[in-house]
Amino acid sequence: MKKxxxxxxxxxxxxxxxxxxxxxxxAILNVAARADVVYGPLVDAQExxxxxxxxxxxxxxxxxxxxxxxxAIRKRSKLIVSLGDCAVTANVPGMRNNIPxxxxxxRIYIEGAQENKVIPSEGVxxxxxxxxxxxxxxxxxxxxxxxxxxxxxxxxxxxxxxEGRVPNLTAKVKFG
Amino acid sequence: MPEKISIRIDGEYVxxxxxxxxxxxxxxxxxxxxxxxxxxxxxxxxACRLCIVEVSGVNRLLPACTTPVxxxxxxxxxxxxxxxxRRIALEFLFTERNHQCAVCVSNNHCELQAMAQRLGxxxxxxxxxxxKLPVDVxxxxxxxxxxxxxxCTRCVRVCAEVEGAHVWDLSSRGIxxxxxxxxxxxxxxxxxCTNCGKCVQVCPTGALAxxxxxxxxxxKRDAKVTxxxxxxxxxx
Numbered sequence: 001m002k003k004x005x006x007x008x009x010x011x012x013x014x015x016x017x018x019x020x021x022x023x024x025x026x027a028i029l030n031v032a033a034r035a036d037v038v039y040g041p042l043v044d045a046q047e048x049x050x051x052x053x054x055x056x057x058x059x060x061x062x063x064x065x066x067x068x069x070x071x072a073i074r075k076r077s078k079l080i081v082s083l084g085d086c087a088v089t090a091n092v093p094g095m096r097n098n099i100p101x102x103x104x105x106x107r108i109y110i111e112g113a114q115e116n117k118v119i120p121s122e123g124v125x126x127x128x129x130x131x132x133x134x135x136x137x138x139x140x141x142x143x144x145x146x147x148x149x150x151x152x153x154x155x156x157x158x159x160x161x162x163e164g165r166v167p168n169l170t171a172k173v174k175f176g
Numbered sequence: 177m178p179e180k181i182s183i184r185i186d187g188e189y190v191x192x193x194x195x196x197x198x199x200x201x202x203x204x205x206x207x208x209x210x211x212x213x214x215x216x217x218x219x220x221x222x223a224c225r226l227c228i229v230e231v232s233g234v235n236r237l238l239p240a241c242t243t244p245v246x247x248x249x250x251x252x253x254x255x256x257x258x259x260x261x262r263r264i265a266l267e268f269l270f271t272e273r274n275h276q277c278a279v280c281v282s283n284n285h286c287e288l289q290a291m292a293q294r295l296g297x298x299x300x301x302x303x304x305x306x307x308k309l310p311v312d313v314x315x316x317x318x319x320x321x322x323x324x325x326x327x328c329t330r331c332v333r334v335c336a337e338v339e340g341a342h343v344w345d346l347s348s349r350g351i352x353x354x355x356x357x358x359x360x361x362x363x364x365x366x367x368x369c370t371n372c373g374k375c376v377q378v379c380p381t382g383a384l385a386x387x388x389x390x391x392x393x394x395x396k397r398d399a400k401v402t403x404x405x406x407x408x409x410x411x412x
Contacts, residue, residue: 082299085278089270089300089304090304090306097304098308136303143298145299147277147278169298170298171293171296174277175275175289175292176280176284
């Protein structure tokens with residue numbers, strides 16, 4: 001049987017959702033047997049590969065880089081899963097959304113700094129006006145809320161997707 | 177004695193009394209209709225629109241909590257159409273304020289969060305408004321966080337009907353509506369508040385909470401307030 005090409009992406013989130021993917025215990029052996037992880041925080045690939053079957057996105061769309069990445073990901077993925085509240089609702093990254101980015105950066109890097117008071121500009125992507133859920137930018141095929149989603153839900157979702165089914169998550173997951 | 181009548185709920189004949197609401201009759205016969213703003217023994221207002229039902233012969237959806245039963249009425253409590261509109265109502269509640277469940281005092285004990293799970297709302301299709309809203313921490317013991325408020329007015333009604341203090345009201349209209357204290361004063365400066373905390377206990381979300389609680393720690397006890405209201409005869 002052909003292995004599923006699986007990618008995981010870490011945008012504006014805390015990595016907790018990726019940690020929870022590892023928290024599915026022995027179910028990860030089934031994932032390893034049936035999927036090739038072609039992209040992710042622990043994979044060497046620099047460029048998001050082509051012809052990915054399932055892409056799991058953690059985090060909100062917060063920066064110019066996130067925005068460009070997610071458009072490329074949509075083009076190259078058959079199915080996109082928003083994993084966790086940041087990807088599904090913007091959650092904590094979205095708490096800055098009623099403060100203009102320039103004010104936010106000044107507050108943190110100028111007013112809040114003891115020394116070296118500069119707003120970083122080199123090597124960091126520009127912030128978008130607001131951090132938004134993934135499905136506000138591109139089509140998302142499955143939403144798995146939770147902060148983080150319980151390991152049992154992640155194991156169920158991965159199990160179903162690797163069997164070629166789209167899981168029904170009604171009442172299995174919640175926000176927060 | 178109120179007159180005995182008969183209505184049909186989801187095709188089943190049930191006995192009812194004149195003056196009862198559809199919701200009261202449905203609950204008495206073990207039928208579940210989702211509610212958020214409704215509170216036992218307190219005057220219903222039909223604010224959250226989750227309890228909407230179909231009544232045959234009526235071409236709009238009616239809130240079960242405020243619609244009185246009529247003899248021969250036929251009510252549908254669950255259908256695809258109702259599920260779709262209930263979902264929309266719930267999604268709007270999430271978009272209108274900032275509900276970061278993960279960092280809320282009421283996480284895992286919140287009626288809004290639980291309702292989303294129960295109705296299968298895993299994502300919100302409409303753009304969040306991310307409004308800038310104040311948090312009133314001026315009261316010695318309690319906090320009012322407008323970011324979590326769903327304008328159910330349980331606090332308004334319980335304060336007026338059970339405590340008799342009528343500290344809370346709603347100001348403005350539509351999406352600009354806000355719960356206000358003593359005609360718009362910081363809570364800590366209220367001269368009418370008796371510090372009883374009934375509003376906090378009946379608040380379905382983390383909008384009203386006791387101070388000193390961290391994320392997930394605020395567990396509400398609304399049954400204590402509704403029991404008191406019911407012993408006094410409930411809403412008239």
